[in-house]
Amino acid sequence: MVICRGNSGLYMVNRKTLLETLENELPGGTIKNSSKVDDIQDSDFQKSLHLADGTILKSKALIGCDGVNSVAAEYLGLSKASSAGRSTVRSFVKFKNGHGLEPNAMLFFGKDVRFGVIPCDDHNIFWFFSFRPPQDK
Structure with a gap:
């Protein structure tokens, strides 16, 4: 699930749908998934x-989805990820006959606990549960 913030609020986009949409708009073989990037170098108006x-690819654009130790983020000069001290469970659920919820995010916060349900459309919901584990004393 990808969460985007726009002028009128949050938008939920199913990651699979986003990737398929991008792939359908590009020439075949343009996208290379599940590839570990070791280094990114500049050369004119392209990136190597x-x-x-051992493969070297030339690209005008790169979408980095490489996680916490992101080579793409490092190349862009973004700071390293830091731990928020929280654990999270999240899921995307499809209701075949619809879920019947209003199109509003429902977020609940308590002491060291966060829970949210975000309808993406009439059939799909993104939900999460986040908590701060008790510290050993």
Whole structure:
């Protein structure tokens, strides 16, 4: 699930749908998934992507979905991720016959606990439960 913030609020986009939409708009073979990027280098108006398997790709654009130790984020000069000290469970649920909820995010906060339900459309819901584990004393 990808959460985007726009002028009128939050937008939920199913990650699979987003990737399929991007792939359908590009020439075949343009997208290379599940590739570990070891290094990114500048060359004119292109970037050279050096992959772990030795492949070098030339690209005008890169969408980095490489997680916490992101090579793409490092290349852009973004700061390293830090722990918020929380654990999270999240899911995307499809209701075949519809869920009947209003199109509003429902967020609940308590002491060290957060819970949210966000309808994406009439059939799909994104939900999460986040908590701060008790510290050993």
